[in-house]
Amino acid sequence: MTSALWLDDDDVQRALGAFDPVTPVVQELLALAGRELQPCAGADGVEHAVVVRDAGEKYVLPLRAMRAVYRACLAAAAARRLMGPSIATVCVVAPRYAATAHLRLIAKYVRDAAHVAVCVTDGPAGQGVEQWVMDELFMTGVNLTIGTDVGEALFGANLIVIDALDAEVRIEQISAGAVIVNASGRDLPGAVVDAVVVIYVEDVRSPDGNVPRDLARRNRLTGPGYTGATRAYRRTPPVCDLRALLRADDGVRPHVSGVVLVEIRGAEAAGEALALHTGRAARSLGLGRRIDDSRSDTPPNKYGE
Structure with missing residues (x-):
């Protein structure tokens, strides 16, 4: 049985300290080639998560958290240039x-x-x-x-x-x-x-x-x-x-x-590159928990239930 790594909101925040989240977001914006992730519904039918696949791994990340971090990355990049x-x-x-x-x-x-x-x-x-x-x-x-x-x-x-x-x-x-x-x-x-x-x-x-x-x-x-x-x-x-x-x-x-x-009008955006780097960082830090891969397309809700 294969598994997916499920991250909660706190896992995402802690993973940010282990890599540079701003660069992949800016690179996608500059290229206008980034792929916006499509949310998937949890067990309660509400869209709580996004799923991103890596070589031999699948990450399930909270949608609200990824959208918030995406906006924060663009805000920080703009502020760094303008201040x-x-x-x-x-x-x-x-x-x-x-x-x-x-x-x-x-x-x-x-x-x-x-x-x-x-x-x-x-x-x-x-x-x-x-x-x-x-x-x-x-x-x-x-x-x-x-x-x-x-x-x-x-x-x-x-x-x-x-x-x-x-x-x-x-x-x-x-x-x-x-x-x-x-x-x-x-x-x-x-x-x-x-x-x-x-x-x-x-x-x-x-x-x-x-x-x-x-x-x-x-x-x-x-x-x-x-x-x-x-x-x-x-x-x-x-x-x-x-x-x-x-x-x-x-x-x-x-x-x-x-x-x-x-x-910054991408309020509903959650970029693929950011999600992938976040998942990798979380795995390297030992964050998140394993869930049955068959559940990754209907992941736990925002409270992990």
Whole structure:
């Protein structure tokens, strides 16, 4: 009887420390050749997992976790390129699991991230981040505060990551010159979008699917692929290609004066390369548990039942 290696949410988080998760995600984005994994339903009929096959091995990974890590990888890659040499004061607004993924990758990939304020959107602050993650951040010199108030978390932040559908962000809360990464899959308020000086999107060739929907609906695009008219009485932020930004990863920050918005619209994506590397790392660390291979296409639900 063959078996598959089943990983839970915590296994995925712990595996991230054993390899570089950002590089395979960025490489797939640059090539536009990555294969998005198709979720499979658990015993309860709900799509909880993705399955990826390796040579002589099969990994079953939690869908929610892989999507959260995928978004966190792109957010960290964009932040690494856009943040200047100054010390980064970071705000993360997200549910607990997504916040943990963002925290770990920001601490690893963003230079001089001195302070991170987390606004937890799905529970009390005291349960927002696992103790082992806080210990890991402490060892890297990152000062961490956890709360449930968006305004308090945003105060003074020059790197803002929004990964929550219900986050209420106002333009007066945004620091001048901040980098905003919107990984929520939902449009930020129009006043925030109107205040930015440039928008980076994953694929500039299809702008209507990558920029805030209100911006596209008002026909204000000036990026490649747009053939309509702009409204002269409204300032139009240029739409730029995130792939071009990441491809030119030469350590030199693009000269931008003002608030920058990065739109990560792959909220439902879970890349094959990321899943494969995560599975391999988990196996090398002895994480996960074995399940009957015949059950891998209908894996345990998110609680492992």
